[in-house]
């Protein structure tokens with residue numbers, strides 16, 4: 004397999020990254036630093052809409068779009084000030100063009116595209132999951148392709164073989180709920196506040212190991228696809244049959260979390276074996292799960308592979324990962340024409356090589 008070294012020419016000037024695909028407005032400034040992309044991160048800011056959507060128990064797309072409109076320009080001003088720059092110093096603009104909520108995407112794309120046009124610099128639309136996938140490159144000692152990536156977010160559970168940046172083969176996908184979605188729906192079912200994933204993980208810390216057990220879906224047969232909706236049903240039945248006590252709730256949360264984590268780890272090991280690499284990248288919101296991180300680190304030490312995680316803030320949605328993915332593509336000469344285009348659905352495998 005070919006490898007990609009991070010040795011593309013530096014544009015020298017910072018790239019603005021804009022993330023507005025769902026319920027976080029993320030902005031970052033990054034100067035492309037071949038070999039050590041994290042060193043080029045000049046500023047990053049994030050505004051989370053959690054409070055706005057909490058009363059509804061989930062993201063309300065129209066409210067999300069309107070809030071991105073309110074927050075994006077102030078955040079761009081804040082990030083440029085933090086980096087000691089003016090927008091006129093930008094060398095390019097990267098914005099999330101998909102997948103995601105169409106209205107929310109359009110806010111970032113319109114602002115990003117207009118700003119680039121006004122400044123006379125190139126703009127590039129970034130695939131949100133490529134942003135997640137590349138986020139671990141912002142850390143010290145970044146992974147070099149080829150590697151396998153487990154992308155676990157609210158909308159996706161993907162195992163991806165990364166031959167080079169932009170050359171992605173999907174090895175496994177979810178047949179129904181994504182891992183983050185399963186966390187969120189299960190949490191909601193058990194009366195936990197939105198967003199459910201972190202709340203359920205916190206509750207699981209107080210659960211007793213082995214008090215309750217759920218199956219590890221689709222691990223009893225070969226293959227790398229996931230299915231988490233049956234697990235959700237198992238939890239529902241256990242919850243309905245329980246005394247609804249606090250300890251039982253924590254025990255169920257713990258068993259659910261263990262079932263998801265075990266399943267993800269079993270499939271990661273299979274994917275590493277299938278692809279013949281010993282490097283595993285974890286990214287996406289569920290990558291912030293502490294038990295997943297510690298159990299994977301232990302398995303990696305035992306099996307002899309290396310696992311790379313982004314820092315916790317860069318597991319969930321953020322502008323830095325979009326600035327990075329955009330900077331790589333801009334450095335490779337890729338950019339958009341002057342129309343504003345978003346892709347609410349977008350196959351990761353259809354991306355061109357970077």
Ligand code: KG4
Pocket residue numbers: 025155156157158159182183184186187198199200201204287288289290291292293318319320
């Ligand atoms: O990547 P992300 O920020 O947004 C999407 O692209 O979807 O992922 C959000 C997902 C949510 O489902 C959230 O509940 C989940 O990541 N999540 C977690 C944790 N932190 C966030 N799931 C489990 N444990 C966590 N600590």
Ligand code: ZN
Pocket residue numbers: 131135156157287288319320
């Ligand atoms: Zn995301």
